[in-house]
Structures are given as C-alpha cells and as structure tokens.
Amino acid sequence: MNRLKNSYTTLAVVALSALISLPLDATRRSSVDAGVLASEIHTTTQDFTTLEVDLAAPAPAPAPKTSKHKRARVKSSGKHRRSHSGYASRRRSGGSGYTYERMEVAESTPSLIKSVVDHGQELLGLRYRTSGVAKWPLDCSGFVSYIYSLEGIKIPRSSGGLSVYADRISDPQPGDLLFFKGRNRGAGRVGHVALVISNEDGNIKMIHSSNSRGIVIESLKDSQYFSSRYLGAGRLPEVKEHWQDIPTTPTSLE
Structure with missing residues (x-):
C-alpha cells in the first residue's frame, strides 16, 4: 500500500x-x-x-449460536431424568408380593416408630453388601439395628440375639420385629428378621434386607417363602412404652 x-x-x-x-x-x-x-x-x-x-478495521464478531445448544442441554437433562424413572420402574415388584415403593405409616403410630420406619424406607433398594451407609453390613439384622441406632437405640446385631432380646408379642405393630427360620426350614432356629411397617386386620407389611433383592417391603401373607418360615414376633424393650395399649404375651418362638 x-x-x-x-x-x-x-x-x-x-x-x-x-x-x-x-x-x-x-x-x-x-x-x-x-x-x-x-x-x-x-x-x-x-x-x-x-x-x-x-x-x-477488525471484522465483526460472529453471532452467538445459543438456541441449538440450549435445546441440546434440555434434551439431555430430560433423558437423564427418564433414565432414573426407568430404573425405578424396573425395581418395582410387578405383582410378586414385594415392592421398593414407600408406604404411608398409620397416623396412630408413635413418632419414634415413624422415624425408625422412615429411616428404613430411605434405604429401599440398597444391597447390603454394597450399601456403604453403615459401619457394618446391612444384612437382615444389621439393617434393623442400624435404623434403630439412628434414634439412639442400641440393640443386638444378629437375628438370634434380637429374638432373645425382644419380648414376645401376638399382635405385631409398626416397629416390631418378625422372626423367621433360615433357608433350612428343618433347623428350627431363627435365621432372619424383619421390621413391621403396618398391620391391617392381620395383613402384615414388613421391610427387611433380602439377599437377592436388597432392602424391600413385602407382604407376609403373600410370600409363601416367609409365611412358611414364620416363627413369631417380638417387641424391643425400648419400644414397649410407646405401645402401652397393645398387650404382649409371653409366648415363645416355635
């Protein structure tokens, strides 16, 4: 130039x-x-x-491309949400007697028991071998002892120990324990424990840690496996005062 x-x-x-x-x-x-x-x-x-x-003179800056990227991000977020809902649907029982869905607790249930049940329902779907939420494995008895420990109540961490520690009752209510034989029904000793969530006219719903399905809610009468292994129910001494109107009987486990 x-x-x-x-x-x-x-x-x-x-x-x-x-x-x-x-x-x-x-x-x-x-x-x-x-x-x-x-x-x-x-x-x-x-x-x-x-x-x-x-x-x-400097060339004008190109116009920002915003709309395409915004749509992409919204679509991606929606896909992420759908993946979680799809996972939840796969975890449902499908009419087989158990569920991973939370249940409402009766209003008459004492507040302490409601809190214990809520702690348990927050863990629905977790596998006890990989839970990572407690200092001990959340097997059947570890799960029960853990959710009670969150309310400051220390109880045995074995199903056999809990069966000795609890008072025997005939009409279990929310927060009470159900005891079962293990896989070997002929052994006759306690091998599994669950926590009662509700009892409506004998239709008992329990939450427990299962080896194959993780922590689930299950109907006792709809489960042939557990109903055939049922030994009896027990109430923890720390809970007894909250259920003064529910009589306990000194029956022993079979």
Whole structure:
C-alpha cells in the first residue's frame, strides 16, 4: 500500500518538473492538464487511504449460536431424568408380593416408630453388601439395628440375639420385629428378621434386607417363602412404652 502511494507522489513531482522546463505558453496550456493530474493523484491517494483504513478495521464478531445448544442441554437433562424413572420402574415388584415403593405409616403410630420406619424406607433398594451407609453390613439384622441406632437405640446385631432380646408379642405393630427360620426350614432356629411397617386386620407389611433383592417391603401373607418360615414376633424393650395399649404375651418362638 505504501509503495503505491509513493509511486503516485513521484509521478506528481515529475509532472511538475516538466511544467517548469516548458515555455510560458506551453506552461499555461499544460497547467490545466497538470491540475487535473494532481487532482486525480490526490483522489487516488484518498481512495488508497480509505481502503487501508477499511482493511485495518477488525471484522465483526460472529453471532452467538445459543438456541441449538440450549435445546441440546434440555434434551439431555430430560433423558437423564427418564433414565432414573426407568430404573425405578424396573425395581418395582410387578405383582410378586414385594415392592421398593414407600408406604404411608398409620397416623396412630408413635413418632419414634415413624422415624425408625422412615429411616428404613430411605434405604429401599440398597444391597447390603454394597450399601456403604453403615459401619457394618446391612444384612437382615444389621439393617434393623442400624435404623434403630439412628434414634439412639442400641440393640443386638444378629437375628438370634434380637429374638432373645425382644419380648414376645401376638399382635405385631409398626416397629416390631418378625422372626423367621433360615433357608433350612428343618433347623428350627431363627435365621432372619424383619421390621413391621403396618398391620391391617392381620395383613402384615414388613421391610427387611433380602439377599437377592436388597432392602424391600413385602407382604407376609403373600410370600409363601416367609409365611412358611414364620416363627413369631417380638417387641424391643425400648419400644414397649410407646405401645402401652397393645398387650404382649409371653409366648415363645416355635
């Protein structure tokens, strides 16, 4: 750009020098041509200056592409939510007698028992081998002792120990314990324990930690496996005062 400007400047100087060397008449005749030439040189110089300024100006920034990305993020978030709901649907019982869905506790249930049941329902679906929420495995007895420990109540951590520690009752209510034989029904000793959530006219719903399904809610009468292994119910001494109107009987487990 600078080279072109210098060339036109040199051309103008040469033209003026030629005019000086001409006779007076020729100088008069050529003065008009020289003026025209000088005007054209000036105009061209301005054009190059304008062009130089235009080239030096920064290019405008491209318009931001926002709408496409926003739609993509919303779609992704929705997919993430659907994946969680799909997982929850796979965890439902499908009419097989157990569920991973929370249940309402009767309003007449003492507040302490409600809190214990709530602690248990917050763990629905967890596998006891990989729970990572307690200092000990959340097997059947570990699960029961853990949710009671959250209310400051320390109880044995084995199903056999709990069966000895609890008082025998005939009509279990929320917070009470149910005891079962283990896999070997012929052994006759306690091998499993569950926590009662509700008892409506003998239809007992219990929450417990299962080896194959994790922590679930199950109907006792709808489960052939557990109803055939049922030994009896017990109430913890720390809970007895909260159920004064529910009589306990000194029956022993079979």
